[in-house]
Amino acid sequence: MDVQTAEDRALDAAEDLFYRRGVHAVGMDDIRDTSRVSLKRLYQLFPNKERLVTAFLQRRDVRWRGGLTDHVARVEDPRERLLAVFDWLRTWFVDPDYRGCAWINCFGELGATSPAVAEEVRTHKEGFRRLLRDLSAAAGYDDDLAEQLLILAEGAIVTAAITGDPAAAHQARAAAGKLLG
Amino acid sequence: MDVQTAEDRALDAAEDLFYRRGVHAVGMDDIRDTSRVSLKRLYQLFPNKERLVTAFLQRRDVRWRGGLTDHVARVEDPRERLLAVFDWLRTWFVDPDYRGCAWINCFGELGATSPAVAEEVRTHKEGFRRLLRDLSAAAGYDDDLAEQLLILAEGAIVTAAITGDPAAAHQARAAAGKLLG
DNA sequence: TGACACTGAGAACTGACGTTCTCTACCTTA
DNA sequence: TAAGGTAGAGAACGTCAGTTCTCAGTGTCA
Numbered sequence: 001m002d003v004q005t006a007e008d009r010a011l012d013a014a015e016d017l018f019y020r021r022g023v024h025a026v027g028m029d030d031i032r033d034t035s036r037v038s039l040k041r042l043y044q045l046f047p048n049k050e051r052l053v054t055a056f057l058q059r060r061d062v063r064w065r066g067g068l069t070d071h072v073a074r075v076e077d078p079r080e081r082l083l084a085v086f087d088w089l090r091t092w093f094v095d096p097d098y099r100g101c102a103w104i105n106c107f108g109e110l111g112a113t114s115p116a117v118a119e120e121v122r123t124h125k126e127g128f129r130r131l132l133r134d135l136s137a138a139a140g141y142d143d144d145l146a147e148q149l150l151i152l153a154e155g156a157i158v159t160a161a162i163t164g165d166p167a168a169a170h171q172a173r174a175a176a177g178k179l180l181g
Numbered sequence: 182m183d184v185q186t187a188e189d190r191a192l193d194a195a196e197d198l199f200y201r202r203g204v205h206a207v208g209m210d211d212i213r214d215t216s217r218v219s220l221k222r223l224y225q226l227f228p229n230k231e232r233l234v235t236a237f238l239q240r241r242d243v244r245w246r247g248g249l250t251d252h253v254a255r256v257e258d259p260r261e262r263l264l265a266v267f268d269w270l271r272t273w274f275v276d277p278d279y280r281g282c283a284w285i286n287c288f289g290e291l292g293a294t295s296p297a298v299a300e301e302v303r304t305h306k307e308g309f310r311r312l313l314r315d316l317s318a319a320a321g322y323d324d325d326l327a328e329q330l331l332i333l334a335e336g337a338i339v340t341a342a343i344t345g346d347p348a349a350a351h352q353a354r355a356a357a358g359k360l361l362g
Numbered sequence: 363t364g365a366c367a368c369t370g371a372g373a374a375c376t377g378a379c380g381t382t383c384t385c386t387a388c389c390t391t392a
Numbered sequence: 393t394a395a396g397g398t399a400g401a402g403a404a405c406g407t408c409a410g411t412t413c414t415c416a417g418t419g420t421c422a
Binding site: 380 | 395400402404405410415416417418419420
Binding site for chain 2: 020021022024025099100104105106107108109110111112113121122125144147148150151152153154155156158159161162163168171172174175178179
């Protein structure tokens with residue numbers, strides 16, 4: 001039944017709590033209570049809270065990009081594939097637990113004080129950019145278009161989070177369609 | 182020489198420090214040291230830290246929208262006026278002190294725990310949306326276009342903050358130009 | 363069996379920080 | 393001048409949260 005390692009349980013708790021409430025609002029005690037991993041073990045796995053934060057961002061990055069990659073791979077046409085990115089965003093926005101981009105949120109909260117977190121955020125966004133560039137290139141578009149789609153995606157993520165309205169995905173998709181010509 | 186009120190000085194310090202380092206990273210002691218307003222007076226002016234945060238966001242909102250409004254007002258052609266929004270964003274991004282959108286940052290940090298701050302952020306974004314709708318309508322475009330420009334602007338703001346590269350304003354402007362046809 | 367390493371639960375430590383209190387000095391006004 | 397209100401400086405308070413420590417229990421291996 002419970003074959004997860006203590007590390008997995010700790011990261012699950014970290015991801016759930018940090019994303020939902022923000023990093024400062026969650027104490028290591030909360031992580032312990034939710035993960036049922038003792039503080040002693042937590043500090044063996046992650047030497048401090050900052051490392052737990054970066055570890056959760058790293059693991060989430062793998063899942064996030066994987067989910068997006070899998071979704072667009074189901075679409076044949078290269079141009080439609082680019083638009084499918086915004087369909088995937090929409091499925092994310094309608095999640096009742098959606099609270100914006102974990103990396104943007106962490107950047108706003110810790111970017112100025114934690115170089116490690118700031119670096120993690122840049123790494124994630126760079127990965128997203130690379131993904132869009134690859135999709136764009138495959139559809140015969142240049143890097144400028146990929147950059148503009150990235151801006152649209154980021155804008156939709158932020159707008160959907162603040163307004164609570166998933167319609168931002170639809171608007172971004174429509175704008176992307178116009179950019180694709 | 183120093184005709185500023187204690188409230189002005191407190192808000193100046195709050196704006197500078199909260200924006201630069203984030204809210205949690207700045208203590209009321211720091212506000213006192215920077216503003217030279219005693220803690221006693223600070224707490225007379227703002228009953229708690231949260232109210233100081235919302236007050237700084239409110240005052241910044243007035244200045245921010247005012248600066249944008251003034252900038253685009255200098256452009257005659259209604260269509261060019263919409264594009265001038267992105268020129269104005271660029272002048273903001275090149276500021277060495279640029280650290281993204283204060284409201285988005287505060288939303289990521291406090292949105293989940295402070296309803297008052299979350300409301301302040303929504304108010305600001307709603308004001309920005311209204312501004313873009315008015316500009317769009319004056320140029321003969323509909324609300325959908327305004328919404329797409331809003332998404333582009335938000336995306337540029339976030340991307341410029343994380344990458345540190347003001348080029349996001351240029352890309353967003355180019356995309357906006359294509360949307361305007 | 364017995365020494366030993368490791369674990370969990372939780373107490374304890376430590377510093378930070380939001381908030382309040384104390385005390386003295388100054389200004390205003392009758 | 394006297395009285396009272398207000399301000400400033402900073403100490404003090406209480407809580408919280410990151411981190412470490414204690415101690416008893418348990419499994420492992422010679």
